[in-house]
Amino acid sequence: MGARSPATAVVERWRDWLVALIVVLAFGALPGTRLVLVLFQDTTVEPAPLDVPDAERPGVAVVRVIDAESRPLAGATVRALYVHEGTVYLAARAVTAAEGTARLERLPIGAHWFVAEAIGRARASTQRFVGADPLSIELRLGAERPLAVDVRDELGRPIVGAEIEVRGVDPLPRGSKTGKDGVARATGIGAGPLSVTARAPGFDTVTINVPASDVRAKIVLRKLGALTVAVVDRDGHAVDGATITIAGGLLAVPRGTTSDKGGAARIAGLASGSYDLRATKGALVSPIEIGVAIGRGGDAAVRLVLGPGRWVRARTVDDDGRVIAKADVVLAEGGLSPFPFQGVTDAKGEVTLGPIAPGPAAIGAQSEGFVPRGPLSVTADDPMVIVLRRAATLVGDVRDARGVPIDGATIEVVGIDLDGLPIAARPISLGFRAALLARAQGAGRTLLPVGELGVVPGPVPPIPRGPIALAKAPDGADPWVTRADGTFRAHPVPPGRVRAIVRHPAYVEGLSAVVGVQPGGEAKVSVVLAAGGRIIGRVKDEKGFSVGGAYVEIAARAGTAARGVRTASDGAFVLAAVPGEVSLTLSPPDRPRDVALRVDVDVPEGGTKEIELVLPAPRPATRVRVLDDRRYPIKGAQVTVSSLDPQAPVKVTAFTDDKGQAEIPRVGGLKAQVEVQASGFALYRVTHSSLPEIVDVELTQGITVRGVLYAPGGRVTVAAATVSLLGEGGVRRTLTNAQGKFELRDVPRGDAVVEVRAPGTAGARRAIVVAMTGSRPELELDRIELGAAGIVEGVVLDEKGKPVSGARVAKDRAPTYVPAGGALPGAAITDATGAFKLVDVATGDVEIEAFAADVGRGRVEKVRVDEGRTTTGVKIVLHAIGASSGEGLSPGGVAVTLAESEGRVMVAAVAPGSEAERAGVLEGDEIVSVDGVPATSIAAARARLSGPLGADVILIVRRKAGDRSVRVPREATKR
Known part of the structure; x- marks a missing residue:
């Protein structure tokens, strides 16, 4: 949009006359904190003005302001607020004339808030979509609701000068400050629940909710806490001059201080939270002390013991073994450390990092032109070799339906890499890795000796006013944003099968076709963005009264688009650039996280969907x-x-x-x-x-199920095998002990299946009936002998004979959807050459199937497998299965593989460890309906199973015992 920084714009506007202004920059780049301004007196805190050319601001709105008796109000202030990518801007401001009207001009196309206020009256607001045609709006201002906020410390003493922020229905908060009596008075407040935040130097920030009818609130602020640290050696002797590093809480980056001659240090000015600490001195290091809790105003003590540390030498090379110099390498204890070590490889591609305490650690590396690698578990190798794969490039152009180039669209690249792992690349993720490196380089910044820790002394800023860049792409990387001619260049991109997701606030997100790109290679795509439609709605209660402050959120059923808005004081809301099919949720004003209503809405392309939502009355307990x-x-x-x-x-x-x-x-x-x-x-x-x-x-007493596992041949038992019991109560897992025995407690009665997996065997699967043995609540299973197994090796090709990397290969059925972060027991993944090695395959003539998203599915029958031997030369050709281009791109899904049998949609497999397995979905279930919609085909069922994360799906499944309802949380899946 080319807008200036909102914070900068406000400073320029007020700096000539506002000398009693506190400007606080707090917490660096912590998510959710931004540079903001708070006025000392009771006033509206106005956002920064919108800075776009007049040619892009054709809108006009005439707003009439009346009082509760419908009389015109002169002198009322009317503001038009434009929300762009989550940031609120002032689009226009005007004062009503004698007839109560105000004309607001130069409004950009899009959804706006219109807010009116007058002295002694409650603020009113509405939402409208501004187009090329003038709007006519009426706002009614009723009696104001004066609010007194009493701010005191934990001893009951008034806190003078505390900053107060009052938030109601609309995006304009009221700012105030406590006087000598510790009371801040905010006026112009309307009906409805409020959120009130109090801040003061040296105190924790506190936010409370104020019910709709209250006119007075009390907030107790507690002093910031402190931490006393003692650093000793293994013999208990104090260590002076040790560097103590602390992270966590509200600290944006780790901070450091030094122990005194007695080995002690006191760190004051800590907000309540959980902190991590470590001490180092030369080659000595203490284990990281994780999760030291400090309550509000609390005082905690911690003892750090120094011991010999270890050093890790790493070498970075490319796929061909050539040394990579000047690569950034990060070492983290425990895999994810608050105190990472960072270094740059020398001309030999080597760097030595440390010291770290004994125990597991992880290492990662990145270099310009290569795909970042890691975290990798640190091994005993010296040096540890880290292989970086050369990055690819994706270029393309983005246009609207008329062929006009779209400027300013953001690009994300998704897909499957050469190792079969999901890709979700964008500059912010690359910048995050760079930020981690910067965090490692900046660790141990000096602490302030007293007062607030690691921040400029002063209150925390109260309201979002403009964006803060959390991270930027590494130097040398092009921004993944379309230029004026609609073209873009995305680099570095992990090689594999990828597609571009394109987003722009004025359009519905779009996606490209899938393209294959090799290390160091380049591919080109084209994307057409649709304008989408609009939802114009109003929320009422069960009595027909408008509900202001209710939270309305939409999430695309296909794709990742999701956003929300609060209703205005008249219950109105507007959402623009909406996809054709969305799930809409409604939450009450006082419980924005509790969804009271969810409906599916179809929105016509280029049209408007008008909708009236009724907020249900609270149900009884x-x-x-x-x-x-x-x-x-x-x-x-x-x-x-x-x-x-x-x-x-x-x-x-x-x-x-x-x-x-x-x-x-x-x-x-x-x-x-x-x-x-x-x-x-x-x-x-x-x-x-x-x-x-x-x-x-x-409740009835659970059954204890016991058994013993034997290796193929039945002569020896099997230790450390995974035993799963699947039944009406979901899934239970355990491992066999050294004698091959296992025990599962509190198992409910009924039909169940026992599945066993053990390396080097084909495992076992047995149907059982869980019941008491006589009068004892236990069940002793007959011995379970695991099947003999062999190995199958081969290659997966597409219809053109090209190798397919990242394909899943399994016996009988290759899984379609699996949890994004889960393992794949019983399956193999093809490498960059399309080759696979499938282990623990049952002996005999078997079927081997392969699946790759956006490529297809294929199988080979009667593959001979002999015990302890490797069957080679298996070739599987994938054939397209007609999946839609957008399938699998929803953020959430259900990790089951579906099949059709005689017109019925069946569950062919349930991914181990998935939410579906935990919910009790079983292999062989027939899916009758999903969220009340009949499952007439795999495509119809999958369309309903996929959708936004955090929204559960209701399945009706059919079994021998009859139909039953199962609620399954959607989770991140990969296809």
Whole structure:
């Protein structure tokens, strides 16, 4: 957009006359903190003006302001606020004339807030979409709600000069400051719940919620805390001159200080939180002390013991073994350390980092022109060799539906790399790695001797006013943003099968076709962005009154677009550049994280969808009473109530008290599943079509399932094998002991399946019935003998005979969707040459299948596998399966593989460790419906299974015992 920094614009505007202004830059680049300004007096804090050319601001709005009796109000201030990529800008300001009207001109095309205020009256607001045609708006100002905020310390003394921020429905907060009595008075406040934040130098920042009817609030601020550190050697002797480094809490980067002659240091001015510390002196280092908790105004002590450290020598090379000089290398203890070590490789490609304490560590490297690598577990090799793969480049052009180039669109590259791992590359992720290097270089900055730690002394800034760049792309990298001619260049990109996701605030996100790109290579794509549609809506309560401050959020059903907005004081909201199919959620003003309503909305391309949402009245609570089979109450049982109504996605967990009771708020009358767990008892799970006021639950004693595993041939037992039991209660896992024995406790009665995996074997799978043995709550399984196994090696090719990297290969069925960060037991991944090595394959004539997203699926039948031998030369050709170009790009999904059988959609496989497995989805389930929509085909089912993260899906699955509802949380998946 070319807008100036909002903070800079405000400073320029006020600096000539505002001398009593505190400007605080706090916490560097912490997410969510920005440079802001707060006025001392009770006033509206106005955002920075919008800085775009007049040619892009054709909009006009005439706003009429009236009082509660519909009389025109002269002298009222009306502001038009434009929201661009989460930042609020002042588009126009005007004062009403005698007839109560104000004309606001030079408005950009897009969604705006219109806010009116007048002395002695409550502020009013609405949201409208501004186009080329003039708008006519009416705002009614009622009686104001004066708010007095009393700010005191923990001893009850008033705090003078504390800054207060009051947030209501609209984006304009009110700023005020406490007087000698410790009270700040904010005027012009309207009805509805408020968020009030208080800040003062030397105190923790506190935010409270104020109910809709309250006119007075009290906030207690506590002094910042302190930490006393003692540094000693292994013999307990004090160590002076040791460098003490601290991180965590609200510190943006690690900070350092030095121990005195007594080995002590006192670190003051710490906000409440959890901190990590380490001490070093020469070659001596202490283990990192993780999670030292400091409460508000608290004082904690920690002892750091120095011991001999170890050094790690690393060498960076490319795929051909050539040395890479000037590579950045980071070493982190425990894999993710608050105190990483950083260095640059020399002419030999080597660098030595440390000292680190004994224990596991991870190392990573990056160099210009290469794909960053890591974290890798540090080995005993000296030097440890880190191989960097040369990066690829993706170029392209972006246009609208008329063929006009689009300037300023951002690019993200996604796909599968040559190792079969997911790619999600953008400059911010590259900049994050660079920021980690900078963090390592900047670790140990000197602490302020007193007062606030690592920040400029003063209060924390209160309101977002403009963006802060968290990180930028490494030097030499082009910004991944389209130029004026619509072209872009994305580099460095991991080689593999990739596509571009293109985003622009005025358009619906678009994606390119999939292209293959090799190390050091370049590929080109073209993307057309659609304008999308608009949603213009209003939120009312069950009595028909407008609801201001409600939170409305949309998330694309296909793709990653997601954003939200609060309703204005008249209940109105506007969302522009909306995709064709979205999931819309509604939350009440006082509980923005609790979704009260969820609906699917279809939006016409280039058109407007008008919608009226009714915020449901709060439901009554349900009391769950948990007893054992002797009717005694069970304390500490975990009770989870999950709604099975797709439009009311409520999920609440509570624990029973001494009377065995748990109160579950706002779930009465819902169709829901009640799940109860308690140690020593079997999992209880039941579905209610309408939750009553009281639910009685009787837990039964769980069954202990035992067994012994034997290697192929049945002569020796197998230790450290993974045993999984899948049944109505979800999945349970354990490992066999040294004697090959396993035990699973608190297993519910019913049908179940035992699956076993052990390296060097084909594993085993057995169906069982969990029941008591006589009067004993235990089940002893017959011996389980694992199957003999061999190895299959081969290559995966596409229809043109080219090797396919990153394809999944498995016996019988290659999984389609798996958790993004999960392992793939029983599967292999092809390398850059398309080659694979599949181990632990059952002996005999087997089928081997391969799958690669956006390439296809293929299989080879009757592959002969002999025990202990390797079958080579297997060639699998992938054939296109007609998946849509956008399939698999939703942020969330369900990690199951689907198949069709006689017109039914069946679960062919459930990914181990997935949310679907934990929810109780089983292989062989028939999917009847997803979120109430019939599953008529795999494509129809998958379209409903995929969607935004954080939104669960409700499945109806059919089994021999009948249909049942299963609620499955969506998770990040890879296809």
